[in-house]
Amino acid sequence: MERPFTFINSAMSADGKISTKERKQVRISGQIDFNRMDQLRAGSDAVMVGIGTVLADDPSLTVKSSELKMERIASGKEENPARIIVDSKARTPIDADIFKKGEGKLIIIVSESAPSDKVALLKEKAIIVVAGKKSVDLKQAMSELKSQGIDRLMIEGGATLNWGMISNGLVDEIYTFVGNLIIGGKTAPTFTDGEGFTEKDIQKLELIDAEKMEEGILLKWKVPANPGQ
């Protein structure tokens, strides 16, 4: 199946959490890591998050550096990569920042179960891709994104989308900034939530690099095919 080269870039606490037990955003990255994230966005054809992240963080997913935006425009691209939301039931708020901030292509991936009135509203602001019956069929969605010319895809979470993408074998690399803080909380989202693997189909990783960065550490992993999947 043809799909984009896909990497997850995320930040987590030293105890593996990506936000608080109230799902409130925590600033985990330092400025250097935020700048690195900005460069990754600028170098990607698209940036994708799950609806849970949109509802919790209201991200714009835009490139912040004007220099990086100018470089994109000079190379004939739009100033921002395409911004994509995985949103099976079309719950993206009409007044979300992603619609208000920054220029560029917006894609919302819904499932067939999404209410048609909500889809119609979102269709006025974004390209709608339909994939899957109840939740989004991520394999079908990735194939569709590739056919739309998206060759390099950045995933920025959250916890459940990371599970969906990894468990479907759709992720090539993972970059995680591990920050110098403990968030704790049994219900706080981790880097990968969802159903979870059993001992027979655990996803193994290959370490590409480990780099001390400010008060944390940046880990880069290759995600080999999972024979257990």
Ligand SMILES: NC(=O)c1ccc[n+]([C@@H]2O[C@H](COP(=O)([O-])OP(=O)(O)OC[C@H]3O[C@@H](n4cnc5c(N)ncnc54)[C@H](O)[C@@H]3O)[C@@H](O)[C@H]2O)c1
């Ligand atoms: N620290 C970080 O780097 C970082 C990055 C992003 C989000 N976050 C945090 O993560 C939390 C959000 O994570 P989350 O798990 O609630 O939501 P999420 O962003 O992972 O979105 C998951 C939702 O996407 C939809 N979806 C549709 N089809 C799917 C499929 N096949 N597989 C998976 N999801 C599918 C479902 O509605 C699902 O609940 C927030 O608290 C946010 O602050 C942290």
Ligand SMILES: Nc1nc(=O)c(N)c(NC[C@H](O)[C@H](O)[C@H](O)COP(=O)(O)O)[nH]1
């Ligand atoms: N890399 C990273 N480090 C963090 O410390 C942190 N809290 C996030 N959080 C996930 C998501 O990336 C943010 O919700 C957006 O980065 C919001 O910012 P934008 O408006 O999109 O620029 N991501």
